[in-house]
Amino acid sequence: MQxxxxxxxxxxxxxxxGTSLAAHAEDVLAKVKAAGVLKVGTxxxxxxxxxxxxxAHVGLNVDLFDEVGKELGVKIEWVTxxxxxxxxxxxxxxFEVVAGxxxxxxxxxxxxxxxxxxxxxxxxxxxxxxxPISKPEDIAGKxxxxxxxxxxxxxxxxxSATLPSKVDIREYxxxxxxYADMAAxxxxxxxxxLPNIAFVAKQRAGMFEVVLPPFGKKTYFGFVGRKDADYAxxxxxxxxxxxxxxxxxxxxxxxxxxFGTKFDTPDAVKDPAI
Numbered sequence: 393m394q395x396x397x398x399x400x401x402x403x404x405x406x407x408x409x410g411t412s413l414a415a416h417a418e419d420v421l422a423k424v425k426a427a428g429v430l431k432v433g434t435x436x437x438x439x440x441x442x443x444x445x446x447x448a449h450v451g452l453n454v455d456l457f458d459e460v461g462k463e464l465g466v467k468i469e470w471v472t473x474x475x476x477x478x479x480x481x482x483x484x485x486x487f488e489v490v491a492g493x494x495x496x497x498x499x500x501x502x503x504x505x506x507x508x509x510x511x512x513x514x515x516x517x518x519x520x521x522x523x524p525i526s527k528p529e530d531i532a533g534k535x536x537x538x539x540x541x542x543x544x545x546x547x548x549x550x551x552s553a554t555l556p557s558k559v560d561i562r563e564y565x566x567x568x569x570x571y572a573d574m575a576a577x578x579x580x581x582x583x584x585x586l587p588n589i590a591f592v593a594k595q596r597a598g599m600f601e602v603v604l605p606p607f608g609k610k611t612y613f614g615f616v617g618r619k620d621a622d623y624a625x626x627x628x629x630x631x632x633x634x635x636x637x638x639x640x641x642x643x644x645x646x647x648x649x650x651f652g653t654k655f656d657t658p659d660a661v662k663d664p665a666i
Contacts, residue, residue, distance in 0.1 A: 420488060422625075424626060429466055429468075430464065430488055431489075433489070433491065438451075438588065441491070441492070441587075441613075449472075452511070452647070454470075455646050456510060456634070456637070456643075459646075460633045463632075464630075475492075476541045478492065488626060489507075493615055494506075494616050495542070495544070495666070496611065496613070496664050497546075500543075501661075503619070504616045505618065505619045505623070507627065507630050507634055508660055510614060510634065511657065512587065513543070513586075513612050515544050516586045516589055516605075516607065517531060517583055518571075518574075519574075519581040519601055520574050520575070520599070521600060523581065527603065528551070530603075532556050532557045534580050536559050536579060537567075537582040538584070539565075543611065544608075545583075547666065549561065567584055570582045571600070586606050587651045591651060609665040612658070614661070635659055638659070
């Protein structure tokens with residue numbers, strides 16, 4: 393009798409624990425839906441993903457999260473801060489997800505969960521018009537700007553080590569600062585993702601030019617979330633929304649709007665190139 397009672401108690405406790413864990417795993421998504429607001433952290437100096445134009449916050453990220461909000465039935469609340477503070481802000485719980493976006497890398501995947509890719513992130517060179525740079529290797533020994541604490545910095549550093557003379561790498565808190573220095577002649581080029589520099593070259597035709605081919609390994613951009621169990625349901629919901637948008641053509645239309653081209657991206661990146 394005692395044995396039967398003990399077994400019932402164990403089974404009951406296990407069921408209660410399972411129910412508690414399941415409820416806990418739904419906490420963040422449930423909290424977001426109950427509040428009717430999804431807080432999204434980002435910087436606003438990473439055109440065409442996130443930037444300020446005539447005082448308005450615009451970009452691919454803004455359009456994509458508008459659609460994600462519709463799919464989840466919530467409004468989007470933006471929290472903006474410098475890039476180096478975005479990921480720490482996510483960990484501190486200042487917002488539920490990071491727009492960024494960030495390049496999906498092996499090291500970052502160990503610490504964060506990435507959404508389905510939203511665009512390619514392969515690194516290339518943007519030069520000042522007239523600068524004697526016709527191929528990526530021509531940046532050897534020259535001053536080149538790059539974003540601080542970015543995957544582009546890591547790839548530029550790696551590429552520099554293969555050149556006859558090291559690149560004079562200048563780190564910037566925001567890419568707009570690097571573009572301003574290039575326009576002023578303080579640096580001759582900027583290393584950034586191909587979508588970003590293609591947009592900048594188009595916006596500032598005659599001032600900047602893209603140097604092809606890209607020198608970086610093929611990589612992808614994704615939005616960043618936490619790997620904690622209580623965030624899993626939220627990240628699953630965002631993934632489902634992005635994959636749905638990819639399937640029904642909304643993703644491609646927005647890519648074409650901001651990049652002038654569409655990217656063939658996988659539904660998930662399991663083994664990043666970097």
